[in-house]
Amino acid sequence: MSTDERAALQRHRLWGLVDRLVAAGGVQGRRLKEAGVAGGADVTLADLRRLPFTTKQDLWDGYPFEMLSVPRDQVAAVHGSSGTRGRPTLVAYTRADLDLWAAMCARSLACAGAAPGSIVHNAYGYGLFTGGIGIHQGAVALGATVVPMSGGMTDRQVRMLADLRPDILTCTPAYALRLGEAVAEAGVELPALKAGLFGAEPWSAELRTAIEDVLPIKAMDVYGLSEVIGPGVATECLQQDGLHVNEDHFIVETVDPATGEPVEDGAPGELVFTTPTKQALPLLRYRTGDIASLARGECPCGRTLVRMSKVIGRADDMIVVRGVNVYPSEVERVLLGSGLVRPHYQLVVDRRSPAVRLLVACEAVSGDPRERLVHDLHEALGLTAEVVVLPGGTVPRVEVGKAVRVVSWDGGRPPLPGLS
Numbered sequence: 001m002s003t004d005e006r007a008a009l010q011r012h013r014l015w016g017l018v019d020r021l022v023a024a025g026g027v028q029g030r031r032l033k034e035a036g037v038a039g040g041a042d043v044t045l046a047d048l049r050r051l052p053f054t055t056k057q058d059l060w061d062g063y064p065f066e067m068l069s070v071p072r073d074q075v076a077a078v079h080g081s082s083g084t085r086g087r088p089t090l091v092a093y094t095r096a097d098l099d100l101w102a103a104m105c106a107r108s109l110a111c112a113g114a115a116p117g118s119i120v121h122n123a124y125g126y127g128l129f130t131g132g133i134g135i136h137q138g139a140v141a142l143g144a145t146v147v148p149m150s151g152g153m154t155d156r157q158v159r160m161l162a163d164l165r166p167d168i169l170t171c172t173p174a175y176a177l178r179l180g181e182a183v184a185e186a187g188v189e190l191p192a193l194k195a196g197l198f199g200a201e202p203w204s205a206e207l208r209t210a211i212e213d214v215l216p217i218k219a220m221d222v223y224g225l226s227e228v229i230g231p232g233v234a235t236e237c238l239q240q241d242g243l244h245v246n247e248d249h250f251i252v253e254t255v256d257p258a259t260g261e262p263v264e265d266g267a268p269g270e271l272v273f274t275t276p277t278k279q280a281l282p283l284l285r286y287r288t289g290d291i292a293s294l295a296r297g298e299c300p301c302g303r304t305l306v307r308m309s310k311v312i313g314r315a316d317d318m319i320v321v322r323g324v325n326v327y328p329s330e331v332e333r334v335l336l337g338s339g340l341v342r343p344h345y346q347l348v349v350d351r352r353s354p355a356v357r358l359l360v361a362c363e364a365v366s367g368d369p370r371e372r373l374v375h376d377l378h379e380a381l382g383l384t385a386e387v388v389v390l391p392g393g394t395v396p397r398v399e400v401g402k403a404v405r406v407v408s409w410d411g412g413r414p415p416l417p418g419l420s
Contacts, residue, residue: 013276015040024069054286079130091226092280104232105138111235112195116143123171125151130230135170151400165192173198174403180214197222201402202311202329206336210343228273242307249277257315268293289315321358328405340369344395347406358385
């Protein structure tokens with residue numbers, strides 16, 4: 001679509017969303033009325049930045065079904081976050097929502113070069129987490145063959161990769177690294193594998209290089225979160241230059257995480273999504289907590305959708321060490337960009353005394369890179385950290401779920417051997 005066409009479609013769909021929220025009478029509808037909005041006719045796209053936000057706290061306060069915009073008997077499925085920070089955040093779907101989600105995941109797979117007849121090895125977890133089932137639905141909608149491996153059982157994963165010869169791999173980036181190691185250990189070839197869609201956790205361009213070093217693929221990022229729909233909100237294409245946001249269904253903004261005020265394109269800010277075509281749980285200006293930047297203009301692939309950068313981190317993932325703010329992905333960029341360490345690391349925030357320390361645990365390729373890495377981290381991030389080099393295989397590998405990049409050490413045994 002041209003920009004003008006898409007703006008007209010977004011405006012029409014936004015009007016419908018506002019009308020539905022006001023009619024539903026829930027927390028979002030009440031806030032709209034308090035803001036002087038009686039219906040969709042009162043709103044333009046330019047007005048969006050002046051409308052009230054929705055937050056994860058609203059979903060928790062309305063747990064499990066108080067924020068529905070349809071009768072409960074129209075809910076076809078319930079999914080939610082993985083609950084890595086505590087309780088999961090539940091999200092409801094109608095049949096039409098499930099069809100939309102499948103279409104968005106089909107778009108994502110097509111971005112990676114998948115087509116009808118492709119074989120998709122899906123190693124995202126299945127269940128309440130949206131990754132596995134979302135990609136599965138998308139592969140079916142695209143006309144591809146899906147291999148529903150889920151996470152774990154790495155030896156069996158390698159066997160299926162070798163025997164079924166998929167051309168597309170989907171999983172978390174951390175598990176892609178683990179699979180690459182296991183493939184090398186097994187001595188198998190994967191000549192059909194061409195591309196991978198890796199999401200569910202922030203990851204850097206340097207980690208992309210590490211994945212492409214151990215697997216014969218182009219590694220691409222896919223973005224989504226349960227509250228917005230799941231995977232399929234935005235995806236990198238084969239150009240690997242930003243994630244195309246499906247903005248005909250997800251209107252995106254970036255705001256200052258502290259003030260909520262809009263930030264300019266190109267500047268990092270908190271991603272905010274409005275979901276005008278969702279039925280069961282549509283959201284107006286949902287604050288994701290994810291930090292990224294936006295860029296506009298046609299991609300060489302031909303898509304005209306706005307592109308978002310890779311997620312730098314989450315607002316609540318920021319580590320503060322002696323007044324310096326840093327995201328784990330920024331440390332990852334320095335570590336892996338050095339070429340001195342393996343692509344496995346963990347950041348340990350040592351809180352055993354008032355003077356908080358950051359310990360960067362990693363595994364060296366060879367020699368002792370500590371002095372160089374301490375220098376590079378300080379030069380790039382202004383961060384004084386202590387680098388701890390551990391024996392190979394010491395940093396935990398991911399078998400199921402997301403990589404745990406940051407752990408807190410409040411006392412007792414160290415979270416990793418070799419720390420002091």
